[in-house]
Amino acid sequence: MAVRNIRGLKQLCLQMPCERRNLEAIFTRWTSTSSQVHEHCKASLLKKLNAEIPEESDNVCIYRIPTKLLQVEAKAYIPRIVSIGPYHRRDQHLKETEELKLKFFHRVLKSRQEREVELDRVISAMEELEPKARSCYADDVKLSRDEFVEMMIIDGCFILQLLREVGGCCSSSPLIQRWMLPTLRRDLIKLENQLPMLVLHKLSELISDSYQCEYSTLSLQDLALKFFNPLLQRDSHVNAAGATAMNRSCHFLDLFRSSILPEIQDQDRKRQVRMIQSITELEEAGVVLEKSRNERALDVRSEGRFLKIPPLHIDDNKGTLFRNIIAFEQCHKKCKPDATAYLFFFDGLVNSADDVEILHYKGIIQHSLGSNKEAANLVNKLCREVDWDGEESYLHKVVCDDIDVYFTSRYAKLRARLVHYYFSNWVVGISTVAGLFALYLTLIQTGCGVATTLKALKENSFWSYLSDSFSLLFSRPSTPLTPKDSNKE
Structure with missing residues (x-):
């Protein structure tokens, strides 16, 4: 047994130098490979660094769509x-x-x-x-x-x-x-x-x-x-x-x-920090929508709570037109994203088919898409995957200075709350009016009762009525006449 252990130790001692040499060879190959990778990478990067990269010309104006x-x-x-x-x-x-x-x-x-x-x-x-x-x-x-x-x-x-x-x-x-x-x-x-x-x-x-x-x-x-x-x-x-x-x-x-595009001065462009509310919310708050007669489709104007919008005809062709205009503004550095701002403005106005119906009734939107819901979907889809940060918006005055200032006023908030909860449609409106009328009649009836009571109080003092009411608690109730007693009489 002892002899076998001695032989095993000899073999282990003989193997150790061999394994050490293998590790040294592996380390040498790894070091060599690493240096080669470094040199190849350096050569490739130097080649790219020395290569002439063509700069974008100032004349570029026709782009591939992102x-x-x-x-x-x-x-x-x-x-x-x-x-x-x-x-x-x-x-x-x-x-x-x-x-x-x-x-x-x-x-x-x-x-x-x-x-x-x-x-x-x-x-x-x-x-x-x-x-x-x-x-x-x-x-x-x-x-x-x-x-x-x-x-x-x-x-x-x-x-x-x-x-x-x-x-x-x-x-x-x-x-x-x-x-x-x-x-x-x-x-x-x-x-x-x-x-x-x-x-x-x-x-x-x-x-x-x-x-x-x-x-x-x-x-x-x-x-x-x-x-x-x-x-x-x-x-x-x-x-x-x-x-x-x-x-x-x-x-x-x-x-x-x-x-x-409307005639826009550079000083009129400011950062638009907020989107405009939907047409339904604006009307509830008392914003007055008007159809503008301006031929320039993007010339949206406002005067206080009066919002003037040029008419817009919506169909699949308009989708093609506005999508390409947006793509051009997204790619071309020399033009301002005015059409993009306009479409985000309309996207904020139109949240549902009801908003399209209101705009259609005002003569601002005309469409041939079969239903108001399809028109709303088309408007909302135009801005999908479009980046816009609101910088230099020509609609800053309309959205932030006029409409938003009025919309956040106490009067507008109170009016919007009343209209939203009590006059949202004709059924709710009739119910609200009927309830108010019933309340009015109740108040009249109560007033008449109070007037009658006051008239009686003028003839007798209040304390006499109060003492009579207390005496009723201790008085003996009168015996009602029975049918038999009444026959005897």
């Missing part, structure tokens, strides 16, 4: 029948309208006597504009210079000819079927489907208008507004393109957005 907005309503941002610009150029479902764009291109240049000379002028001008136009797109455009120039010319000629035929001399085009026009309007207003305005201005200068009609002198902005005005059911003859902001617009979406 993913979180696409997840809410993707179809509102993706063109359905026509592609403009590079972002959706290769979409398979838009290939059919490429032939339509070529037909409009032919109508612009093919009928001209010196079309080859004029085409050379157009190509040269677009080649000169190509770097600046390319810098208007936020994403890297995977098109060669020739492809980009060709795209600008064909898409630009298509847009200009479409505006002249539909927004200018007549209300339709022989190349456009009736069902296509509303869809074209929605496609041409989408953020990812834009051509820079500088390209359209240059093409408009180079290609003289061959149409002679009452609209032949309209500017490109005016033609565009006449074409897109049906999106908001505005008067097609409203000429609002003289504003400075619209002259600086970078594409059609920016142009249309500027046309619906």
